[in-house]
Amino acid sequence: MTEWKNGVAKISLPTPFPVGDVNVYIIKGDALTLIDTGLQTEQGKEALLRGLGELGLRLDDIEQVVLTHHHPDHAGGLGLFSVDVPVYGHPNNQRFLLMSDEFIGEHERFYLDFARKLGVPEEYKKMVAQIRRSAKFVSPRVLRSGLVEGDTVPAHDDWKVIETPGHAQSHISFYREKDGVMIGGDHLLEKISPNPLMEPPIIPGEDRPKPLLQYNDSLNKWLGIPISMLYTGHGNEVFDVPGLIKKQRERQHLRAMNVKKILEENALTGFEVCKRLFPAVYEKELGLTLSETVGQLDYLENLGEIKTEEKSGMIIYSVQQ
Ligand SMILES: [Zn+2]
Missing domain, CATH: 3.60.15.10 (Ribonuclease Z/Hydroxyacylglutathione hydrolase-like)
Incomplete structure (x- = not known):
């Protein structure tokens, strides 16, 4: 009611x-x-x-x-x-x-470039079409x-x-x-x-x-x-908002530390990290899972736990020695 x-x-x-x-x-x-x-x-x-x-x-x-x-x-x-x-x-x-045509074009260019830097293979780049899917709800x-x-x-x-x-x-x-x-x-x-x-x-x-x-x-x-x-x-x-924020931040820190563990074995592209984190869903939900992955990588980089270097147009993430 x-x-x-x-x-x-x-x-x-x-x-x-x-x-x-x-x-x-x-x-x-x-x-x-x-x-x-x-x-x-x-x-x-x-x-x-x-x-x-x-x-x-x-x-x-x-x-x-x-x-x-x-x-x-x-x-x-x-x-x-x-x-x-x-x-x-x-x-x-x-x-x-x-959702102007201009913005849709800008959005697609941004995602293509983003995907390229993260090492997303050609066959997955159709994910950039997603914006057109969400445009129909607006x-x-x-x-x-x-x-x-x-x-x-x-x-x-x-x-x-x-x-x-x-x-x-x-x-x-x-x-x-x-x-x-x-x-x-x-x-x-x-x-x-x-x-x-x-x-x-x-x-x-x-x-x-x-x-x-x-x-x-x-x-x-x-x-x-x-x-x-x-x-x-x-x-x-x-x-209890402060309590929930604390819990959320702890959970997120643990998740990021697991991402760091993955990088301890190998230096990887964002796409490779994404595949290891979300093996069952990355293909179906590439936009979402890449967003989540890059979030964790940004977080670790900001803490100084990992570093990035650019190789043939791609970003390679590795653990800070
Ligand atoms: Zn929302």
Whole structure:
């Protein structure tokens, strides 16, 4: 049963993705605001209407939509709303919401180059087509305005915008100081460790982002904020945020140290490390598993545990002696 709790109502919507249901939130203020949309599927729409109905609301009572980030399970449902309904989010959402041919081309060039540097063989390079697959989930929208660190959510002065890049370059979260409630998108989840996904640099041609390092910085940022309760993008609320962050960071450090062990035997390309880490799924989920692998490698390199050297256009990773 959907109900209000201190001005926030949570609705869980189904997705066809392995992650399962996604949580969206309605907040009350000078406007009625939906935070994230779920996907634009029949089941997603039905569940959203049911949740709204239990609050005595209809879809067109929603006056504005705010995004935690651009991933399809969070932003794919924008098409359920008229283009007159203002959409807000971090400016880095915009390129994924418009999905212009120019951006698709830039995205493909970035991934081809990235794959080449990681030593991905020719036959796997079709993975760069993935962006076209996710493009079909998106309804083109232009942000009414961008939300950045220090802003408040329009029509909700009590909700502060906190930039939390890592899981996505567009990721932000919303914090209500008076009671310490955070609406955190996919930044920190109760049961899943969010995969910081590789994205092309915001400015074409610049160095690629290092999403796992950004993610860790964003976790540290949250350690400096007194959070009484976290509303998550998937799964249950979290009450002990510092405890969960500590657990997550320990788990991640152990994973990285296992990657280091692999490199102790041989110097390897990113693709070779990926194959050893994910032998069963790397072919089917190359984009995801490469992202995860490169995250661990960036992490180890940042700690000074491993080093890189370029050989015939490929990056070779080896243990720092
Ligand atoms: Zn996400």
